[in-house]
Amino acid sequence: MSQSQGTADGGQTLTGAVEQKPTNLNVGSKGRNGNLLIDFEFDYFVSMGFGYWSYSTIRERRWLLDPIGPEHTGRKCLVLDLDETLVHSSFKLIQQADFVVPVEIESQIHNVYVIKRPGVDHFLKKMGELYEIVVFTASLSKYADPVLDMLDIHRVVKHRLFRESCYNHKGNYVKDLSQIGRELKDTIIIDNSPASYFFHPTNAVPISSWFNDPHDTELLDLIPFLEDLTTVEDVMMVLDCSNEEPQREEIEE
């Protein structure tokens, strides 16, 4: 969200920091949605000719995502941020807005003006052919859900995760990829905010924050690299934020 133009995340204060700075939500302690996975672990010991169960534990884990669907079996998972990665939104009137989303805040309806990053339609269509697509945003669902309804014209976004699925780490909304229920070696996140992938920098493809530059080409520029990433055994061996450009060139050769 724009620092100067306010945010559409439904926070009490319309300042740009709310996408990353929790206000009154302690999201880290909240329960997570998703399916229930039960790990049943046991050890079987034989001693003195007698067999007995030494212990058994039932461990519950709740992943953020449902199990991968049959249509996406074998695909890697592409996690996309929303604001300033795919779109920019503002409470202030944007004449060239691609769409307007009404959001209720404290019993009042506010219009949110949304502009799409150049190339986002083509980018989503191509990525939807290659990956299981997740949009993971630190914004609230009452804003992000209707935005995605309008943005996802090719219906490629399989899962939507909102603020309550973020982890509050020292005041930042971190997107903890270890909780989504996909193998990290097969998971990639694209996010304009490095704090979002603080726990998993080697799963990240950085992208600049986009507000309104009509000449921006970053989404389209990423397509060949992301096409190549579908073929690697372990994305973490390729993605390294501290040395991103040389790594990207290597894989494109």
Ligand SMILES: [Mg+2]
């Ligand atoms: Mg963002």
